[in-house]
Amino acid sequence: MTATRPVPAPDFVGYPAVRHGIRALLGGRPGTHRRRVPACPEWTVTDVLRHLVAIAERVLERHGGTPPAPAPDLAVPELLDRWDDIGEDLDRRLAAAGGRTGEVMVMDAYTHELDLRAALGVPPPVEHVAWAPSFEVLVRGFSGSVAGRGLPPLSLRTPGGSAWTAGTGRPVASLTAPAHDLYRALAGRRSLTQLAALEWSAAPGPWLPAFSWGPFVPPPRPGV
Known part of the structure; x- marks a missing residue:
């Protein structure tokens, strides 16, 4: 990663x-x-x-x-x-x-x-000191899931320009989403339909199974 x-x-x-x-x-x-x-x-x-x-x-x-x-x-x-x-x-x-x-x-x-x-209907914080270390844990787990399934490496991006590589090697595609949505996606809080609707540079199908890793599984209905 x-x-x-x-x-x-x-x-x-x-x-x-x-x-x-x-x-x-x-x-x-x-x-x-x-x-x-x-x-x-x-x-x-x-x-x-x-x-x-x-x-x-x-x-x-x-x-x-x-x-x-x-x-x-x-x-x-x-x-x-x-x-x-x-x-x-x-x-x-x-x-x-x-x-x-x-x-x-x-x-x-x-x-x-x-x-x-x-x-409780309260928006997520605009900034939070725990976001970056927590996101690092999620990216490492997702990266292991990508590599463990033999999938090509994927670039994870935010509109602000931050980027991470999930998997091993040069990314062949990218997933771009606002920081909060990307976090919730990696933490099993987005359904497969929601994941597929994010901004992908290639067809997302091959990578969707990798969002099931560790304790996290995409919910059957849209998450929040």
């Missing part, structure tokens, strides 16, 4: 930004905590937050920390507090570890922030 892009912020910068963003998103909307999240159709808003807290606990343990005692029935305000408590310890440990430590967790958290925003 090759790329022309901004240098990603360290993970320990992006993760607290996501926590603060989700707290701001959910803190003032108590009537929406049972709302279904279309990007995660089996989950409510509260379920998504529980998932994020559980992931933080797991990563904290891997880095030598001790999460608080289990509390399975917490409501959103208490879950936000628990996530902040765990996250502050985790931020210090990620900063000390450096490198790409925690990058998958940051990608997962930022992706779910976008899921929650879509579920």
Whole structure:
């Protein structure tokens, strides 16, 4: 995978930004905590937050920390507090570890922030410090899917001029989309119909199977 892009912020910068963003998103909307999240159709808003807290606990343990005692029935305000408590310890440990430590967790958290925003009718942020490191994780995963399926390399582009190569070698075609749409496409939040409707320089059919990789599968209906 090759790329022309901004240098990603360290993970320990992006993760607290996501926590603060989700707290701001959910803190003032108590009537929406049972709302279904279309990007995660089996989950409510509260379920998504529980998932994020559980992931933080797991990563904290891997880095030598001790999460608080289990509390399975917490409501959103208490879950936000628990996530902040765990996250502050985790931020210090990620900063000390450096490198790409925690990058998958940051990608997962930022992706779910976008899921929650879509579920609540809140536009995605114009800029977010977690976008670049999270997108790097998605491009690497998609690139492995392209190469693993024996597909020709594909150039991923944004209208602003950033470019990434998915696969190995010189790209034979390109996919161009706004940054947010490209992110959601790689994160399994766009249907095959939506993917095919993006701006391709060649017929997209050969590459569409590659959008199923890791935990991500294009939804059967248009995603958000």
